[in-house]
Amino acid sequence: MRAKITKMLASAIVVAGVAGFAPAALAASCDTDRKIDIAEMNWPSAAALAHIHATILEKGYGCNVEVVAGDTVPTSASMLAKGRPAIAPEMWTGTIQEAWDKGIADGAVKPAGLAISDGAVEGWWIPKYVADANPDLKKVEDLPAHKDLFKDPDDPSQGRFYSCPPGWGCEIANAALFEAYELEESFNLFSPGSGGNLDASIIRAFEREQPIVFYYWGPTAIMGKYDMVQLEMPAYDAEVWNCNTDSACTPKRKSAFATPPVVVATSSWLSEEAPMVFEYLGKVSLNNVQISQMLNWGAENKAGAKETAENFLKTEQDVWTSWVDAETAEKIKSAL
Incomplete structure (x- = not known):
């Protein structure tokens, strides 16, 4: 009987030991x-x-x-x-x-x-109040005719497009699209210097109800707060996009952002x-x-x-x- 009890206790200790170690084995x-x-x-x-x-x-x-x-x-x-x-x-x-x-x-x-x-979204945008006041501004191709609406304060003869900060992948893509749409003759491709500066420029324009055309993406706090309209581009083309994001590849062509x-x-x-x-x-x-x-x-x-x-x-x-x-x-x- 004593041997049986000893055996039972030993088994219990083993089971308890396994149970005690189980959470540790499962813990991250x-x-x-x-x-x-x-x-x-x-x-x-x-x-x-x-x-x-x-x-x-x-x-x-x-x-x-x-x-x-x-x-x-x-x-x-x-x-x-x-x-x-x-x-x-x-x-x-x-x-x-x-x-x-x-x-x-x-x-x-x-x-x-x-x-x-x-999923996420990327594109070129204008405020809804600008879109409402300019119903003929729907596509990126329409921008040259509206360059005076988006005057660059440093160069009033040109419009200003707010692009991406240095080092962001979209900086390369925006430069390629700028070239593909031949916007150099009517717009300056403006680098805000940082994401914070880009946000500040967009917020300032919206709060003052001033015209602005800019690159942006979502989800973001700004996109959730302000009513903006995306300018139309041709459908995404993988071959075009791969070339546009390769600085050595030419020619640059029109395509919506990859998503x-x-x-x-x-x-x-x-x-x-x-x-x-x-x-x-x-x-x-x-x-x-x-x-x-x-x-x-x-x-x-x-x-x-x-x-x-x-x-x-x-x-x-x-x-x-x-x-x-x-x-x-x-x-x-x-x-x-």
Whole structure:
């Protein structure tokens, strides 16, 4: 009888031990000692997402994380050539499509999943009040006839088109379209210098109800706040677009912007060395409304990317806790 009891106790200890270790086995972990650098792209949504993922990976997964500065072209080039940064939370692949596709084929990069679940939009825009007052201004081809409406304050003989800041993929695409539409004779291609300056120029024009023609994208706080109209372009043509985004390719031709999925981009080593992190990144998709709400809070409170991310983590727990297991979620909540 004593032997039987001893055997039963031993079995119970084994079962208890297994049960005790089970949660630890299931709990999220970083799996790698290598530093995970996350690109903070130079636009609000991507910057906020970088800090959201940095907090979750550091506080929940125990990763060694660093947020680094980035933009579409230099970040993608570095990921393809050097495997750094490890993560780009919002990669718009349309302006780097050929290089991106080759990088996937070569095994240099790997998309973890969608960053924006219901897609994104890019194009050239005017305020609705400008469109209403100028019903003949519907297409990009109509711009030369309206150059005086959009006078460049530094060169009144020309109109001003507000393009992308240096280093953004859309800078190359806009320059190509400018050439394809032969707008150099009537418009100056104006670089705002930074995403913040572009936003400020657009906001100032809308608040004063002044004419402005500009490149922009969504989801963004500005697109959600102001009523704007997209100028028409011919349908997207992949062959044309690939040439337009290659500075060495000629001639430049007319095409709407590519609208491929906006992905969470990773250097391929991440999925091999940190599979749980890669799995997490496959769950983090947000829709346009969620991103716009996050950015609107940031804009209204004049908050930076890190503050905007902290607010999202504190107020949208129903959203982000679905990306992680319960134990990891509690670690993150405790750290906030």
